[in-house]
Amino acid sequence: MKKKQEPPPMPSIYEAVKSQDIVRLRECLKQGGNTDDFKGALVNACEAGETEIVKAFIKAGVFDSWAIVAAARFGHTDLVEWLLKHGGGNINAALIAAAAHNRIDSTRVLISAAPDALDEALADAALRGYSDVALLLFNAGANPGQPVYGGQTAIELARKNGHADIVKLFCQKGENNC
Incomplete structure (x- = not known):
């Protein structure tokens, strides 16, 4: 009988986001790595509403235009406001995501950004x-x-x-x- 193969371990950056470990996250960011993993982990942090984690990513120069969409979709209005002030992203998609998921406060904030x-x-x-x-x-x-x-x-x-x-x-x- 074949031994069941385990999936590869999650990259450390994702583990740091999942465990909300800001110190480990900063270490991962200093070490460098796969830009796509960094962007994916940033979006995950936005989905979870982890503002301090998101700020660490942005401070390190990691940005993804879909980060604000994730924050809006999950109704993290404070994070949506912060992202609007620090780079924005795909504001139109964020507005549609907020409206499609009944996130009235995020919708209100995004309307103020004059989307199309x-x-x-x-x-x-x-x-x-x-x-x-x-x-x-x-x-x-x-x-x-x-x-x-x-x-x-x-x-x-x-x-x-x-x-x-x-x-x-x-x-x-x-x-x-x-």
């Missing part, structure tokens, strides 16, 4: 039935009648997915496709 993806974010919120996020985006200027994904609009997606409260909201606010 208000309509897409509104469509995601409408699709999933997140009325508070939809209202926030609508009030920020998102257009529920603007075709986005596959030519569908936010109001069509809300209607198709049974979110009558969002359809009603758009209609009360003057949407033409009611």
Whole structure:
């Protein structure tokens, strides 16, 4: 019988992030290594909301434009704010991620960064039935009648997915496709 082969060990940088060991993380960063591992570990830290770990990565010059997306998706609003002040990243994707996961505080912060993806974010919120996020985006200027994904609009997606409260909201606010 063959002995079951163990998976390779996780790179030390990931272990440092997982264990929230800032001292070990700084040692790993000083030693250098695989840039992709560093970026992946940074995104993992953002998913977990580990602000001090993220700050150590940024201070060491490690940056990934998807870090802010991970922070927004998981609703780590303080970290989203910090990343906006220290390099930003893919703000449009972050806004869409926040809206698609009903992270109203992160959505609010990202709207203030003047992204170009208000309509897409509104469509995601409408699709999933997140009325508070939809209202926030609508009030920020998102257009529920603007075709986005596959030519569908936010109001069509809300209607198709049974979110009558969002359809009603758009209609009360003057949407033409009611």
